[in-house]
Amino acid sequence: MAGAAVDDPVADAMAAAVDFLADLAETAASTADDEHKVARFADEFYRFRQPTRTFVFPEIAEPIVIEQRYLAVADTGGAVYDAAVVLAQCLCRGGPEIGGPVRGKHVVDIGTGTALTAIVAAKLGAASVAATDGDRTAVELAARNVGANGWPQPNATVSVHRFVWGHYDDSPFTRRLRDAPEATDLFLAADLIHDNSMYPVLLEMFGVLLPPRHTAGRLLMCYPTRCAPVEEAFLVSLREQGGFVVTRLDVAPWQTSTMALPINLICLTRPRPAPV
Numbered sequence: 001m002a003g004a005a006v007d008d009p010v011a012d013a014m015a016a017a018v019d020f021l022a023d024l025a026e027t028a029a030s031t032a033d034d035e036h037k038v039a040r041f042a043d044e045f046y047r048f049r050q051p052t053r054t055f056v057f058p059e060i061a062e063p064i065v066i067e068q069r070y071l072a073v074a075d076t077g078g079a080v081y082d083a084a085v086v087l088a089q090c091l092c093r094g095g096p097e098i099g100g101p102v103r104g105k106h107v108v109d110i111g112t113g114t115a116l117t118a119i120v121a122a123k124l125g126a127a128s129v130a131a132t133d134g135d136r137t138a139v140e141l142a143a144r145n146v147g148a149n150g151w152p153q154p155n156a157t158v159s160v161h162r163f164v165w166g167h168y169d170d171s172p173f174t175r176r177l178r179d180a181p182e183a184t185d186l187f188l189a190a191d192l193i194h195d196n197s198m199y200p201v202l203l204e205m206f207g208v209l210l211p212p213r214h215t216a217g218r219l220l221m222c223y224p225t226r227c228a229p230v231e232e233a234f235l236v237s238l239r240e241q242g243g244f245v246v247t248r249l250d251v252a253p254w255q256t257s258t259m260a261l262p263i264n265l266i267c268l269t270r271p272r273p274a275p276v
Contacts, residue, residue, distance in 0.1 A: 014071060044260040048079040055085070055116065059092040060123045066114050066145050069137070077113035077138045082259045084113070084190040087222040088120040089254040090265060097249050097267060098186070099218050102126050105185040108177070108209075111192045115142035115160070119149045121188070122158045130173065132163035166201045181209050187219040194226060199234050203242055212243060212270050219268040224261035235266065244268045
């Protein structure tokens with residue numbers, strides 16, 4: 001989930017945790033009459049602090065066990081957020097709105113964090129899955145989770161890579177992202193838009209990963225509503241500046257009362273040429 005290199009990931013993660021607690025306190029103070037909402041935030045923070053979490057999906061035979069390191073990864077990418085769970089459930093359904101079942105598709109998970117969504121895609125039969133993150137500690141965590149769930153690294157089917165948003169070095173993986181985006185059928189992006197200072201970088205990167213010629217590709221962006229006007233403005237910029245078709249998908253089947261915030265699921269595609 002981290003989009004840029006960090007000099008001191010532990011210090012940054014601690015600062016992020018302090019900010020989270022401050023936000024939690026502010027929320028509690030401003031919603032003193034809404035005990036249920038405060039309880040949801042407290043429950044979310046409790047889940048973040050667990051060393052491991054187990055996820056069961058009816059479409060997948062075995063449970064997925066995820067190691068978490070909430071305070072060790074910058075930008076809090078060391079924990080599983082609700083948006084990642086909803087995105088994973090959407091992949092399990094494999095409806096036509098996301099291009100059908102994941103089986104046989106080539107998938108790239110951007111800002112993978114703990115790698116839950118990447119692992120789910122692999123368990124559903126994706127032809128290949130690349131889990132990427134810009135934070136080195138997150139990459140190590142993702143690699144451990146991928147290995148513990150069936151794909152010890154290095155592995156050709158499910159691979160883990162360091163990818164800093166918007167930086168395309170000379171590694172074979174990032175060259176493929178930049179020069180051959182059509183090789184990827186489906187891009188996953190869970191909880192990436194929590195920092196609006198990164199919106200210009202995301203807009204540019206999405207344009208590279210899903211260029212106008214890649215009309216068969218899809219990018220699924222799942223995130224909680226933290227500041228609706230700012231997030232909606234980003235969707236407008238994706239449509240008007242980026243030229244994307246922006247489709248809001250229904251998440252009602254997976255939005256539960258235990259989730260701290262409402263979840264949004266957006267599918268980005270490119271306009272298809274009009275038939276001649």
